Amino acid sequence: MENDQLSEINQKLDLLLENVNQQRLKSEMIEDLISDMSIIGKDAFESTVETLDHQGVELDGEALQIIFFKLLKNANNFSMILNMFENMVDLMKDMGPIAKEVGYDVIGKFHEYEQKGYFQFFSEAFKILDNIVTHYSVEDVRMLADNIVTIMDTLKGLTQPDMMKAMNNALNIYKNLDPTNVPEYSIWKVMKELNTPEMKRGIGFILTFMKNLSPAEKTEI
Secondary structure, eight states, X not given: OHHHHHHHHHHHHHHHHHHHHHHHHHHXXXXXXXXXXXXXXXXXXXXXXXXXXXXXXXXXXXXHHHHHHHHHHTHHHHHHHHHHHHHHHHHHHHHXXXXXXXXXXHHHHHHHHHHHTHHHHHHHHHHHHHHHHHHSOHHHHHHHHHTHHHHHHHHHHHTSHHXXXXXXXXXXXXXXXXXXXXXXXXXXHHHHHHTSHHHHHHHHHHHHHHHHHHHHHHHHO
């Protein structure tokens, strides 16, 4: 019984000594690493100082200390910036396929518009704008701006269905007339035509239009 206890104690002591030995080896390794790093850091520092000295740069120990403390103080901010940067990189990775598809769609649309002649149309439309700028002064454009409401009201009136129908009828009549084959009218025939209901209505329309035109002009003035 006592032998078993002694054997167990010896085993525990052996394990304890082994652990102590491992800790000692680790400590020695750490000390060697620190020593090596110190030498490397010292050499790097001396090399940096020598390089800066050759470049005419003087190190201010107090300023470096202040910068070091500021870096420590803003460690959280730097960490946040790095996190944001990592999130942006992840977002760009995720958006890559989407952006690629969008790029293909845009290129496809450009090709479609080019096939339909959009770009050529806008190129010719730009020539219209260029001609306007070339042939009209700034004062002309200012007058246009001052009268744009009147112009728009006029265009609105011209584009009403009844007005468009009347103008279309007039254009169709003019298009069907042959200027080289117009019948001749004598005074007697003119007087006879003026007595027809159609001509009477036409003359009545013209006279009514002219009669109402003068009061409308005076009202606008």
